[in-house]
Amino acid sequence: MSPRQKMINLMYLVLMAMLALNVSSDVLNGFSLVSDSLNKSTRNASHVNDGIYTTFEEQMKNNPAKVKQWYDKAQYVRNISDSLYNLAEELKVAIVKKSDGEKGDVNNIKNREDLEASTQIMLAPGTGRGKELYKAINSFRERIVKMVTDKEKREIITSNLSTEIPAKGLLLGKESWQEYMFENMPTAAAVTLLTKLQSDVRYAEGEVLHNLISNVDVKDIRVNQLNAYVIPSSQTVVQGGRFSAQIIMAAVDTTRRPTIYIGGQQIKSDRGLYETVCNRTGDFTLNGFIEMLNGSGEKIKREFSQKYTVVAPSATVSADIMNVLYAGYDNPMSVSVPGFPSNKLHVSMTGGSLTQNGDGHYIARPTTPGGEAVITVSAQNEGRTQEMGKFTFRIRKLPDPTAYIGYATEGGEEHFTGGSLSKQILMNTEGIGAAIDDGLLNIAFRVNSFEMLLFDAMGNAVPYKSNGAKFSDQQKAQMRGLARNKRLFIRDIHATGPDGIERTLKNPMEVIIK
Numbered sequence: 001m002s003p004r005q006k007m008i009n010l011m012y013l014v015l016m017a018m019l020a021l022n023v024s025s026d027v028l029n030g031f032s033l034v035s036d037s038l039n040k041s042t043r044n045a046s047h048v049n050d051g052i053y054t055t056f057e058e059q060m061k062n063n064p065a066k067v068k069q070w071y072d073k074a075q076y077v078r079n080i081s082d083s084l085y086n087l088a089e090e091l092k093v094a095i096v097k098k099s100d101g102e103k104g105d106v107n108n109i110k111n112r113e114d115l116e117a118s119t120q121i122m123l124a125p126g127t128g129r130g131k132e133l134y135k136a137i138n139s140f141r142e143r144i145v146k147m148v149t150d151k152e153k154r155e156i157i158t159s160n161l162s163t164e165i166p167a168k169g170l171l172l173g174k175e176s177w178q179e180y181m182f183e184n185m186p187t188a189a190a191v192t193l194l195t196k197l198q199s200d201v202r203y204a205e206g207e208v209l210h211n212l213i214s215n216v217d218v219k220d221i222r223v224n225q226l227n228a229y230v231i232p233s234s235q236t237v238v239q240g241g242r243f244s245a246q247i248i249m250a251a252v253d254t255t256r257r258p259t260i261y262i263g264g265q266q267i268k269s270d271r272g273l274y275e276t277v278c279n280r281t282g283d284f285t286l287n288g289f290i291e292m293l294n295g296s297g298e299k300i301k302r303e304f305s306q307k308y309t310v311v312a313p314s315a316t317v318s319a320d321i322m323n324v325l326y327a328g329y330d331n332p333m334s335v336s337v338p339g340f341p342s343n344k345l346h347v348s349m350t351g352g353s354l355t356q357n358g359d360g361h362y363i364a365r366p367t368t369p370g371g372e373a374v375i376t377v378s379a380q381n382e383g384r385t386q387e388m389g390k391f392t393f394r395i396r397k398l399p400d401p402t403a404y405i406g407y408a409t410e411g412g413e414e415h416f417t418g419g420s421l422s423k424q425i426l427m428n429t430e431g432i433g434a435a436i437d438d439g440l441l442n443i444a445f446r447v448n449s450f451e452m453l454l455f456d457a458m459g460n461a462v463p464y465k466s467n468g469a470k471f472s473d474q475q476k477a478q479m480r481g482l483a484r485n486k487r488l489f490i491r492d493i494h495a496t497g498p499d500g501i502e503r504t505l506k507n508p509m510e511v512i513i514k
Helices: 003-021 025-062 064-100 117-123 130-145 151-160 167-171 177-182 187-213 423-428 473-480
Strands: 225-232 245-252 259-262 282-293 299-310 316-319 331-336 345-349 352-356 361-366 372-381 384-396 402-409 412-416 419-421 433-437 442-455 461-466 487-496 502-505 509-513
Touching (some): 025 064, 025 187, 064 117, 064 130, 064 187, 117 130, 117 187, 130 151, 130 187, 177 187, 331 345, 331 372, 345 352, 402 423, 412 433, 419 423, 423 473, 423 509, 461 473
Parallel strands (some): 419 509
Antiparallel strands (some): 259 282, 282 299, 316 331, 331 361, 345 372, 352 361, 402 412, 442 461, 487 502, 487 509
């Protein structure tokens, strides 16, 4: 309490003590002085409280979503305070009119020493309003102290609005608080008691209002949510490089969004999201400012600047074997985009099918030789799909394979394609094979048929046909009768590759028996 309030309370106690001794004219004048002082304090408190209510009204207009809960509580405090305050005023008027008549004036009491008026108004059987006031004070005190957070202030309010009978009152035989306060009490003293009650009501009201208004932003910008943000120097990092980022705790107000201007134009986003399509490469700077109203309606402006770089989209697509694609064949491919993991890529192909075969690896299978296959690579970049490049490959037919006679050696299987060959090895083989095996490709073909050409004793060429990759019994019998340095030729070889195309091999295989 202020020193002035403490002095008023002390004077009130002194005058009550003097009243117990003798109700003189001087004592009654003292009550009038105390009442006047209390009225002045009450008016000052009411003025301060009205100012807070006005602030609430302004804040409610500026930001109803945030202020409403505190505004509603302030209105509740106003209603219960005015209710008790008006009841005390009503009782003051009733007591004065009982003492001075219907024209009685609370501010100019004639019969200040009248001991009957307060007793009849407050304690008359059936019509006395003392119990009503007692209940009203208790109800107000219980509700108002729950809204005060400071412990000392709660104790002051509880003490000021106490309805307990002091020990002195019990000794005098007073059975209730209202009897102790108003029985045989001079009109001037009763009015002073009720005026003090009004002052205590306004004090308690003010304490709650100051506590409520502290929850609403006035000059500063208050927030209701804290979020963690990571601001990287770059979202793309090359393997082996450094990832650097600034990690901050940012405070936001979800009930009031700032206004953002970039390049003089306001962006239309309720969450502060800005997007633009970057059609040119190079270094750029994003400049702008943010505006926001504080609690008093004043604009707060903050400028910002952010540099960024736009680079041309790039991707890498390579054939694992060579720079052409073979029709009807599973061509292994590798696809990558610097700065993007493979799971963020979308790869498609025209002129055939494309199947993923592991991390960054694909199988391309073109269909028609002589045409072109176009592989398109796109990447998921910041929530949208961006094309990173198109790559064109010529489609060719698989080259013809080379026929061979396969036989086992200590180091593995050997492919004989022509020249001198032991008769024992030749007789131990089942037939011939065909494959592309040039160091780049290793593709097996299926032999459908072939012809073996031998020369008889007269020098005539005699052909022997085989319908498959194996030597026929007739061919085996002819090879068994060959002498050393004799020759045979394997020709007219028909083979089918993985592309499903059957071809006739042009070059015959010459075998010289040694």
